[in-house]
Amino acid sequence: MFYxxxxxxxxxxxxxxxxxxxFSYRFYVxxxxxPTFRTSLIAVILIYLPTLLIYIYFSHSTLYNPEIxxxxxxxxxxxxxxxxxxxxTGIVNILEPSALPGIVWVCAIACPAYAVIVSFxxxxxxxxxxxxxxxxxxxxxxxKEIVKGLMLQAxxxxxxxxxxxxxxxxxxxxxxxxxxxxxxxxxxxxxLAASPLLTLYYVQPYRR
Numbered sequence: 285m286f287y288x289x290x291x292x293x294x295x296x297x298x299x300x301x302x303x304x305x306x307f308s309y310r311f312y313v314x315x316x317x318x319p320t321f322r323t324s325l326i327a328v329i330l331i332y333l334p335t336l337l338i339y340i341y342f343s344h345s346t347l348y349n350p351e352i353x354x355x356x357x358x359x360x361x362x363x364x365x366x367x368x369x370x371x372x373t374g375i376v377n378i379l380e381p382s383a384l385p386g387i388v389w390v391c392a393i394a395c396p397a398y399a400v401i402v403s404f405x406x407x408x409x410x411x412x413x414x415x416x417x418x419x420x421x422x423x424x425x426x427x428k429e430i431v432k433g434l435m436l437q438a439x440x441x442x443x444x445x446x447x448x449x450x451x452x453x454x455x456x457x458x459x460x461x462x463x464x465x466x467x468x469x470x471x472x473x474x475x476l477a478a479s480p481l482l483t484l485y486y487v488q489p490y491r492r
Contacts, residue, residue: 285371287343290386294339296472297390298332300397300441303479305331307404307434314411335389342386346376364462378455391448398441405438433486440475440482447471 305328312319319327348356353372357364366372375383409431450468453459 286345286347286373290339290343293342293386293390294335295476296444297339297393298335299476299479300394300444301331301335303437303441304397304400304404307401307408307438310434311404311408311411314408338385338389341382345383345386346380347373348376349373391451394441394444394448398445401438401441405434408434429486433482436482436486437479440479443471443475447475 350372353374354366357372378384378387412431447468450464450471454461454464454468
């Protein structure tokens, strides 16, 4: 099960990276010809490699014995209710070399990614606004919809940052609530679901 959890965390962190890459790419193609498929493929693989390697390493973190975790939660944790056949475990030491890079990656990547998203989002908006006089009414309306979708997508990482905040609050034992721990993951799931839905809605060819 911990391998599945590692895959989930790897997806959450790489989502922020890919959203920043998408904004960068959209801005690039406004000013330059589309890169070749080969160039795009190599770039995507190189961008993905750090996340892949970090979470392969993370998946080999030292884990607690399930019984120790259950006893610890009964004494110090929130009011969890577990079935007898449920597998419960946790990382022994979040500072160990295999665990720490993954935790830092999933928590810290949102801020630089968001800075890239905002910077390129504003640059795209200015570029499209400056060139709108030379566009047909149909093209102008289409670009307006795309820009609106981009701005909404640019707001999504704020949810991710809030999700990271709930994790930090729980990790530092400021609050120990089951709801808080669920919020950490649920916000991430909402974020991952909302982004493609926004693209499908605001990019007209997809709507058709």
